[in-house]
Amino acid sequence: MNSSSITEIARQSRLAARQLAPASDAQRNLALAKMAEALQAVRAQVLATNAEEVAKARAAGQTEAMVKRLTIDDKMFDYMLSRLKKVAQLPDPLNRILTGHTNPAGLRVYKKSVPLGVIGMIYESRPNVTTDAAGVCIKSGNAVILRGGSEALQTNAVLTDAMVAGAVVAGLPQHAIQIVRRPGHEAVGELLQQDQYIDVLIPRGGKSLIKRIAEGTRIPVIKHYDGICHLYLAADAEPDKAVALAVNSKCQSVQVCNALETLLVDAECAERLLPLLDEAFTENGIELRGCEETLKILPGIAAATEEDWSSEYLAPILSVKIVAGIQQAIDHINHYGSGHTDGIVTQSLSLVRQFEEQVDSASVMVNASTRLSGGGDYGLGSVVGISTDKLHVRGPVGPEGLTTYKWVAVGDGHLRD
């Protein structure tokens, strides 16, 4: 393949997007069903191809965590199919009349949701992003260009070929779903140049990948940066619930963006709660790093440095700080946090109100694990990621996050005075 082929892929996507835009919800849902059927028909091929790539990754000395993320077993494959079915069941994000108005002269104006157009997905190893992203894009009437990690290229190609076949059976254009098959950074570089054809890029992966893409393109980027997530245990926090929520937020999975990184404990309940928390986290193999005040109650743990407060560990480490009341907790979160997911444990409605109003984060959790912030629990069915941007889409990015709108003004020869 030569350089022009990436441009050709992008151009074909733009044409496909134009054909896709008027497709009805029924047709898009039919396509999602046919995509799932076509995938089911190549299950054995997907698993075999993936097993080969997993073996190669192992042989190349990749970490067990990376190999795990690369692997599709039967359970994972079922999950991927179920997400396609789930996204089809969502309400149509398109052609909603978002607002309307008749002006004094009788001009009728309305604002209607429409697809963004062409979405470029650039992601690392996890092959389930291939089916998730295609599902969300088709549901929202967008054409998608997929660019997964090289280590999953064959798996992603088999998945994509099946999805394309399914979509075509339902009457969608051939190029509604495309994959970049050329490995290497150069192909990504060319993709970043296609601002004429691509409406938005969504990179999924490490901070450095996202930064490299955001800085290397004129195409708008929906960014998924880190989650430095906090949980604030208010003075009245009920001990059992507080411990369970803190442990679940941190330990249910440590390597994910909505895992807890800093625990804020109100000074009024610190003496009561910290020993219980220490015991629970120790049992779960978590290393605690405390502020000066915390160390007075838990002298056995390590001291947190300034750097700890702005660290996304993605590891079994948790920083702990005692705060003098809710305002200090909110100020700490707004200063050190990443605006991803932050929670409070309390029974006080007025504390909840203050926390919810003042914490400037995509997700505010009240008496709920930070791990519950995400598309599934928010009713979005399937998502392409969790945006840390404030513009356009914030938090989980489902089908609605991939729409824009147009204004339609209907007159009868209306002129401007």
Place this chain on the structure above:
Amino acid sequence: MNSSSITEIARQSRLAARQLAPASDAQRNLALAKMAEALQAVRAQVLATNAEEVAKARAAGQTEAMVKRLTIDDKMFDYMLSRLKKVAQLPDPLNRILTGHTNPAGLRVYKKSVPLGVIGMIYESRPNVTTDAAGVCIKSGNAVILRGGSEALQTNAVLTDAMVAGAVVAGLPQHAIQIVRRPGHEAVGELLQQDQYIDVLIPRGGKSLIKRIAEGTRIPVIKHYDGICHLYLAADAEPDKAVALAVNSKCQSVQVCNALETLLVDAECAERLLPLLDEAFTENGIELRGCEETLKILPGIAAATEEDWSSEYLAPILSVKIVAGIQQAIDHINHYGSGHTDGIVTQSLSLVRQFEEQVDSASVMVNASTRLSGGGDYGLGSVVGISTDKLHVRGPVGPEGLTTYKWVAVGDGHLRD
């Protein structure tokens, strides 16, 4: 002033934004009323200061068009005050519950509109942007940093001081509205560095200004690029209406982004309509440039070149093309247009449907002048501009365009399995 003062302005805006976020709609509306009152009290000072700056601009040999844009007379001042009052009357864009959901485990999730935070407005001469932008920002609970053109610096300073005094009377923070008083490009350059404090930049002015800003900052930018606007006269277009709409779209004001630049005439009505159009445009002093087919009917006009189809003239020139049916019109618009405002003249519902679905533009006008695309006629009260972006906000940018949302999830000890 030194370099750190721009950072200090930005930092103060961030703090003000945090205080402003919980302000009620009543309080924000009161502030808008007090701002208008305070402006009214300094009317004479505004007009005198502006007259000095207008005289300076004239003496410096500025064009009459530029001087006109700079001038505030009593009528313009009344208009500026009326816009502040109008924006106050709009529904509250904040704290709307945009969507909600209870998940099977009983976690209650809702999505609530909130301010973006800190808005940076960078604009050229027109001083009415100062009051319009402040009005839209305060209505939507955002802090704003204003940076107008050097030629209007004193006028803008008087306007801003009055608005700040009014806002403070209503209990809003002192730094909710700020202006950069240091002239020169360097101050703008420093503003572009404040990604730690500023959430979005909105440049208003020429294409080169917008491009320079978009490329020189990591802060998200809401862009206002050119309008290469089209009007398509379908085969059934009623001659009187078609001519009136074409003339109004082009001639009501030629120097604005929603003025007509290319007229598309269906081949079936070209022989009937073109002579009428030629006559009307000639009367209005408009130069026509036609495609080959047009020249066969109007041999007296100039020939359009390929460059004409992608030109935003902002001048009394209009390119004219005969198209073989609606699909060709749509394809021309999607290829050469800028996605700003494009219209159709027809009585056919099915043509309207096709045009509305397939034209990929922020505003689609049906039997209405392209000049009617904008915040006033769309019921937005007051706007900070007309976005040509597809992400976040498209078309006129009113208070709602300056909001984002947060997700709030309320549980009762809900954990992730």
